[in-house]
Amino acid sequence: SAGTAAAAARPAPAPAAPVMLNFNECPLGPSPAAQEAVRAILPSSGRYQFGLRGELAAEFAAQNALPVDHVAVHAGSSDPLDRAALAFTSPRRAVVVPDPTFDAVADTAAAHGAPVHRIPLRADGSHDVRAMAAADPQAGLLYVCNPNNPTGSVTAHGDIAWLLANKPAGSVLLVDEAYIHYADAPSMLDQVRAGGELVVLRTFSKLYGMAGLRLGLALGRPDLLARLAAFGSNPLPVTALAAGLASLREPALVPARKRENAAVRDETIAWLAARGYPCLPSQANCFMVDVRGDGAAFARALAAEGVVVGRSWPVWPQRVRVTVGTREEMARFRDAFAQVAAAGAT
Ligand code: PLP
Structure with missing residues (x-):
């Protein structure tokens, strides 16, 4: 019909x-100012513009009272997570992670033959730092995710500081702060300022809305950042750097x-x-x-x-x-x- x-x-x-x-x-997604910064830099993106990386590091360092040589800029935080697994674990040096958590560090370490110790979160969702410290005297890397993915639960600053003070000799503490901007929990950057044996990771993929643009930071003593840098240096997308700078300069x-x-x-x-x-x-x-x-x-x-x-x-x-x-x-x-x-x- x-x-x-x-x-x-x-x-x-x-x-x-x-x-x-x-x-x-x-x-x-990226803030309106960050999107404008991407549009503005696009015509000149035929150039590497190596200076932008240092400009972003200097901006973050100034805002967070860190020496600029304590700031390394990466294309997201997955890259330094993988580098940390490669640098600080081996078939003889295990990684200790909470369970459940973001799997990248454990996966990369395991793929290169390192033992993985998974320590259940406590009932309130916090890391069991005492069990993590005791898990393996040969551990090379201890991973803390605060707030934790997938739970969003936080671990007290005092507990993470205790883990830093009591971790196995020769191990490094990696504190993944991908979600710290959403939380009331304090950052572990104070321990970086104090010269501790830890690396703190940040990303622009979460609150800043830049997951597809790729920008992240590794924060730590220059000798620790050098261990990550030893796996090579990749120039960064200028669009991501411009958007990141614009985001950092937008305090609200x-x-x-x-x-x-x-x-x-x-x-x-x-x-x-x-x-x-x-x-x-x-x-x-x-x-x-x-x-x-x-x-x-x-x-x-x-x-x-x-x-x-x-x-x-x-x-x-x-x-x-x-x-x-x-x-x-x-x-x-x-x-x-x-x-x-x-x-x-x-
Ligand atoms: N760390 C945590 C805890 C995450 O949840 C994620 C992504 O989901 C990442 C790191 C990696 O994100 P990116 O590489 O986009 O910074």
């Missing part, structure tokens, strides 16, 4: 784009994004708790929710509803990591979660 033909001629309604809550990215950016993320996160966690789905306390832009059933199946069911969340970790098969999106995205998350829970998908 004519009606059917007319219906067939109409394109099917476009399905709404899925909500991506799976990689702990910032849903806002961190508090504004931190406040908004915390409000949306805490509202979502409270909504889940009221329905009987508990989360560990989070100070990051992600949280782990106990779905009271198979986490992987629950995540697949959410994806079928157009909401893509993170994964489960082997230690906690009933918990799923969720990234905090915008208010609108989290409203869609709640709708999808309610649907899946009501359908008894697990």
Whole structure:
């Protein structure tokens, strides 16, 4: 009939784009000033512009009361994480990590034959620093992630300082602060200033919204940074450096994004708790929710509803990591979660 033909001629309604809550990215992307800086530098990006790297290091150093030779600039923090695994572990020098955590250091160390000791988080989500210190007298590297991915849980400054003071002789402490901008937890940069045997990592991939632009920092004594630099030096994208500089020079950016993320996160966690789905306390832009059933199946069911969340970790098969999106995205998350829970998908 004519009606059917007319219906067939109409394109099917476009399905709404899925909500991506799976990689702990910032849903806002680079700040407007950072995006403008990228546009402004693009015509001259045919040049290496080696000086920009030093300019970014000097800006961060000045803002954080660090000597500039304590700042190394990388294309994200995955790169220095891998370098640390290569520099400080070996088949005879283990890596000690919390469990669950961001897997990069353990994966790279294991791929090169290093033993990996996984130390369960404590019930409150903090690192068990005493068990980490005692895990292996031959450890070469101890990894602390604060706030931790995937939980968003924090470990007290005093506990991390205790680990630094009590780690095995000859080992290095690596403190990954990818999510520190979202948290009220203090940074370990004070211990870097004090000359400690640690490297602190920062990234522009999270709060600064630059995951696809690639910029990160390794902060530590020059002798420790030299161990990372020994694996080679790669010139950095000038777009990332320009966006990073613009972001650092925008003092309102961190508090504004931190406040908004915390409000949306805490509202979502409270909504889940009221329905009987508990989360560990989070100070990051992600949280782990106990779905009271198979986490992987629950995540697949959410994806079928157009909401893509993170994964489960082997230690906690009933918990799923969720990234905090915008208010609108989290409203869609709640709708999808309610649907899946009501359908008894697990
Ligand atoms: N460290 C932690 C704890 C992370 O969660 C991530 C990414 O998810 C990274 C490091 C690596 O991020 P990037 O290489 O984009 O800085």
